[in-house]
Amino acid sequence: MxxxxxxxxxxxxxxxxxxxxxxxxxxxxxxxxxxxxxxxxxxxxxxxxxxxxxxxxxDALHYPLPLMPHVISVEGFFLENPKPLDQHYANIIEKAGKHGIIVASFGSLFRRLWPELRTIFAKAFAALPQTVIWSYEGPTPEGLGNNTIVSNWIPQESLLNHPATKLFVTQCGASSSFQALHYALPVIGVPFFWDQPFYCHKLSHRVKSGQTVSLEGITSKKLQRAMKEVIENKTYKANADRAAAIYHDQPxxxxxxxxxxxxxxxxxxxxxxxxxxAANELNFFQHYLLDIIALVCCVCIIIGTVLVIITKKVILFIVSYQKDKYD
Known part of the structure; x- marks a missing residue:
């Protein structure tokens, strides 16, 4: 850092x-x-x-961290085995053809978006050749394309698990981030608040399986370019596959x-x-070894002072001796 x-x-x-x-x-x-x-x-x-x-x-997503024995990692324990898609979504994927689909979901808190933002997303999705399945509820966004299907509920895990899915557009909540990792999907992260910027940063900078598009200064063109880059640049998918292999390689x-x-x-x-x-009983000074550092500093100062005094005495003695000798 x-x-x-x-x-x-x-x-x-x-x-x-x-x-x-x-x-x-x-x-x-x-x-x-x-x-x-x-x-x-x-x-x-x-x-x-x-x-x-x-x-x-x-470890595939987070940076290495020293943990006590009582801290247990249970990564993605909430993930379920995805069910087969019903005929409705199977038909959508079949019609998408070789371009495949994009899944867009911003969690339960952001199914509704303010007018400017939903328009930005709608126009960006409309400019892509892929079929977009968007978990959204509310008024029909301005600029919504014929390639975009909106629904207030989607079988998210089943769609993410499908080989036709080319990209996952997400707010990078904890659940969504582990789904992206689990299903080896390239991502476009659009964080809204709390821990979402943290997870977006991990996916785009540590895993390197996608890009983060900040809400600050977001435009349809910027979002479209990011999605196009992540889909077409196969490095992102390769990184997602590598991270998924690490994620799944557990005893x-x-x-x-x-x-x-x-x-x-x-x-x-x-x-x-x-x-x-010790972790619970040490005070602030003990925890950060400030008492030890203070002791070492004091000892060094004392030794340094003694050496300076001795050196000064020796120099004065030599000067005095030489003076007496020539006198």
Missing amino acids: SFSERVYNVWDYFKLQNVNRKLFSKSVEICKELDYGDACDYIENADKTASLVFMNRN IPPKDKLVYWAEYVIHHKGAPHLRSQ
Whole structure:
């Protein structure tokens, strides 16, 4: 990372810590209002007392991270085996022919888009030779092309799994990002908020299976060029295939891993032996080794001071000796 990216990363870390504190505080407040008693204390200290922490991450997508033994990655455990497409969508794909289809979905929160943005998407989709299946609800967008099919619900995983799908246009939510990884699809990421810029950055910069188009300054032409580039440049698809191979190369399926570790905790009546006591008990100065650094600095200063004094004494002695000798 560049210096500016590292500064932003530190800022984002402390901002996220603050958000987490507020969420835990609100959870404890609700718990006490409902009079759940001692359970509220467990919520307040969950990050320090939880036997296990399940994380939705995978090395194919995320950067390497040092994790404690009680932190378990269960990447994409929510993915289902896609069902066969019904006749309606099968006919759409058949009519799409050699150009194939594009799946566009921005999650449940963004099925409705403001007028300017839905027009931008509609015009960009209309300029492509592929058939676009767009998960969208609301007024018909201005400039909607004959090649674009809008529906307030689509069989997303079944469509993503189909070999005719050439591109996935997504907001890069956690679920959508893992679907793109799982089904080895090139992506165009259009992040809206929260963790979506993070996942878009991972897909476009780490996996290199697509491009990110920011909402700031987005135009139909810019979006169209990005989609055309990702579809026609086979490097993106090759990178998606490589990342999918890494993602799937696991010793145990994510769902089985989740069940195993949950049963492990039940079997052992908790798993405090997996948690680091030091991580929870060290204060700020100990955690960042500031006390050790201070000690080393003090020792170096003392040694340096002593050496300077000794050197000064030796020099003065030599000068005095030489002076006395010639006198």
